[in-house]
Amino acid sequence: MTSITEQSSLYDQLENRSVEELTGYINQEDEKVAAAIKAVLPDINKLITAIVDKLKAGGRMFYLGAGSGGRLSVLDVIELPTTYGLPKGTYNSILAGGIDRLADALEEKEDDLNEGWDALLKAGINPGDIVVGISASGTTPFVLEALKKCRAANVTTGCIVSNPATPIAEQADYPVVVITGPEFITGSTRMKCGTAQKMLFDMISTTVMIRLGRVEGNSMVNVKLINDKILDRAVKILMQKAGIEDYAEAKSILLAHGSVKAAMDKLNSYGRATKKNN
Incomplete structure (x- = not known):
């Protein structure tokens, strides 16, 4: 294979x-x-469709990675339960060295041949799930060995890599190969490769959440009311969607039901909602 990321x-x-x-x-x-x-949008679209199909059928999504890519996937996964009200455990990240060591940069763990698969087994991985390997080089042993075992166990696989014709892409049912070229600092894949990974995580998870019905119009109607800023945002969303002019009334209704989506469902059942954005 040609290692463009090391050029x-x-x-x-x-x-x-x-x-x-x-x-x-x-x-x-x-x-x-x-x-x-x-x-490579066509390949990204295929991967997203596969993820959506798995989650709609009750399965789970797992990112599997090491280094910068693995850590970025953790950050993406952390955001989803709050922003979209997604049940924890639906969208996951397996990080070499463990998520509890996120800040320690245990780069040596990317060479572990067993940890990735062992973590997936501990999570109860099964053919109803999908596992997406993250590796700029496309050769990371932690990712490669786990994807091999996933395929042997009939678990659907995908990947995000930055070199052509890699071993990891060969083990992926839905490979996404984003060729960003040599890095500004030779071999420093935290730069362009990391930027591409972050953009892809945003693109994939946001599209998946929309397709799962976690967004209505352009609003995060399932957002968790965890702080004053988000509560204020949710109140304003409810006011707009339900045609409520009084802020205090909308806030009271929202707090009584826990989310914009639940409040709208209740208002619609009463015939009170007068306005909805499509």
């Missing part, structure tokens, strides 16, 4: 460059990421 940077003598030159170069490289993702 020499297109820039050199960086220690002699000005701040203006360095930020300009980095921005120039970052501009390539969105175009690389656009080039």
Whole structure:
């Protein structure tokens, strides 16, 4: 395989460059990421559809990764129960070294051949679930060995990698290969590869949540009311959707039912909702 992610940077003598030159170069490289993702949207769409189908059937989604990509997947998963009211355990991340060691950067754990599959077994992985491996190189042993065992156990697999014709992509039913090119600092895949991964996590999880009905119109109607900012946002969403003009009344109804979605369902059953955004 060709390891583009390890190829020499297109820039050199960086220690002699000005701040203006360095930020300009980095921005120039970052501009390539969105175009690389656009080039593989059909593959991304197939992966998303597979995830949606699994979750609609009662299955679960697992990201599996190490290093920067694995940590970014954890951050994506953490947001979903609050933003979309998604039941915990539906969307998951298996991180090499464990999520409890998120800040420790246990890079040596990416070479562990058993930890990924053992963690999936502990979670009760089964053919109703889907596992998506994250690896910029496309060769990470932690990810590769787990995906091999997933396929042997008839568990649907996907991946996000940044090199062509990788062993991990060969083990994925739904491979997403985003070629972002050599990194600005040679081999530093926390940069463009990490940016691509973050963009993909946002794209995948947001689209999945919409397709699962966790969004109505363009509003997070299932958001959990965990702080004053989110409560205020939810009250305003309810006022807009239900045609309620009094803030205090809308807040009282919202708190009584726990979410905009539940409040709207109740108001509609009473025939009180006068306005809904489509």
